[in-house]
Amino acid sequence: MTSDRVDADIIVIGLSPAGMMAARNASRGDAKVTVIDRKEEPGIPPHPANTFFRAMIDRAGEEIDERYVIHNLRGARIVAPSGSSVVVESPGYFIDRTMFDKIYAKKLQEEGVDIRMGIEAYNVIRGQNSFTVSTSEGSLSSKIVIISDGINSKMASLLGMRPVKHPQDIAWAMEAEVNADGIGSQDLFEYYVGSIAPGWKSTYSPCGGDRATLGVYVRRNGTDVSSFFDRWVDKFKKDKGISDLEVGERKTGGDPIATIPSQVVTDGVMITGGAAGQSGIGYGMRSGQMCGDVAAEAIKKGNVSADFLSEYKKRWNREFRSEYYLGRLALETLRKMEDDEINSLMETFEDQDISDIKGSPIQKALHTGSIMLKKNPGSILSMRSIFRRK
Structure with missing residues (x-):
């Protein structure tokens, strides 16, 4: 495509929590945003992810709405x-996931986002100055495409992108x-x-x-x-x-909790949420916000290069990288541990209030390690399971 005329500045594929936040924040940054999703209406059928902790939603700066709390x-x-x-x-x-999705979809529309339901994306075709998204209802064009279509992303694969480092660990x-x-x-x-x-x-x-x-x-x-x-x-x-x-x-x-985000941007394309290995509703929403902010800035600057869009990954790394890598290390250790080793480790913490462990992920890990050394030094040996070939 050689024309600069497009249907939207940004097309978001997938009305996931991350996709909704990306669309909202991009719209707040004065970008013209269209979201497409293959469901006939938001939240129907409901996504199975229907629980979260307040601390995760707090990371996204969102308020809990009692209308969706069951x-x-x-x-x-x-x-x-x-x-x-x-x-x-x-x-x-x-939560009532259908209500959650409907509430946020309505908020998007109030922010000026164009939501088109019942439309399935088939392909993303790169042109000279823009992209064409081939769909079940014809074609749409944009300067940036944000992919938020969930784990094992079909759209990312079609573009030759590898958005997660460890897909085998879904x-x-x-x-x-x-x-x-x-x-x-x-x-x-x-x-x-x-x-x-x-x-x-x-x-x-x-x-x-x-x-x-x-x-x-x-x-x-x-x-x-x-x-x-x-x-x-x-x-x-x-x-x-x-x-x-x-x-x-x-x-x-x-x-995708242990998969770790990898290639989440290329020229004109950004990936967010489960498709990018950003696990969980709250963390996905926060990641989507970063994605939308950077996308809007790229539209304003007229620069949708991978180099400019990589600011999204830099922001994500600053906020989440250490947390996700420590999380993967913990889950890999857990995967390789025998049940009796898990039992021994759990006994170390059985009477310990670990709710008050605060600080950065590194500080939390060090605090947890100090508890293990103090209460049950032998439990540290169970952590050597990370080195097992399994």
């Missing part, structure tokens, strides 16, 4: 294979709503680690009354994790003494 929780219990556990006090929420997930008397009434999430869900966790998320969700997030064991889910449901019923658990429709997905 159940308030005070934190999470992390459970070892032995049953020993640690409680981390950190306010969290089980935690493939299966989740279902479950029903039983009072199952949703407790005020703690529960995360079970160890061989029950290798590489990450099994989850129990109460959502009030007689409803909850059960899920598994498994790394390095293929994309079909149904056998792990079945085993988790059986264990949950036994541990909780529930014989009449009703299990609803199973949903599948993935969490």
Whole structure:
């Protein structure tokens, strides 16, 4: 394409939390923004990611809207294979994901963003001065394309980009709503680690009354994790003494929590959210904000080169790089640990209030290490599992 005339300054592919924030912030920066998404309307069908902690949303500077909150929780219990556990006090929420998406989509429209639902992107074609996005409803053109279409991004692949360093470490997930008397009434999430869900966790998320969700997030064991889910449901019923658990429709997905962002920009293209390995609703939103801010600046300057757009990655690195790398190190250590090693490590923290560990990721890691040395020096040896070839 040789003409400078375009349908929008920026086209965002995917109405994810990261995509919505990228669109909003770019629009606030005076860019003309169009978002396309293949769903017929925001939040339908709902994305399975429906929980978050307030601290993560605080990172994005967003307010909690009670209209989408189904159940308030005070934190999470992390459970070892032995049953020993640690409680981390950190306010969290089980949300109505459809309502969440609808509320933010409406806010986008109020900011002047053009949202077009029921449109699937097929390809992104690079022209001389702009891009053409081929869709199920024809073609759209823009100066910048922001990709936020989720893990294993189809659009990123078509452009020859490799947005994450460790795609093999996506935690493939299966989740279902479950029903039983009072199952949703407790005020703690529960995360079970160890061989029950290798590489990450099994989850129990109460959502009030007689409803909850059960899920598994498994790394390095293929994309079909149904056998792990079945085993988790059986264990949950036994541990909780529930014989009449009703299990609803199973949903599948993935969490890029240990994949690490890599190539998230090239000339005229930016990638954000799950597609870029930026895991979680809150962190994805914050990453999307950075992406949108830089995109708007690029439009103003008339410079959409990879060099200019790389400011987005620089900002992300300053805020999140150490946190994500330490997180990956921790999850790789967990993946390689035997259940008895996890049990020993958990016993170290069983009576320890770790909710008050503050500071940067490095400071938190050092504080945690000092606790281990003080209470159970032998537990440090379990960390050598990171060096195992597994």
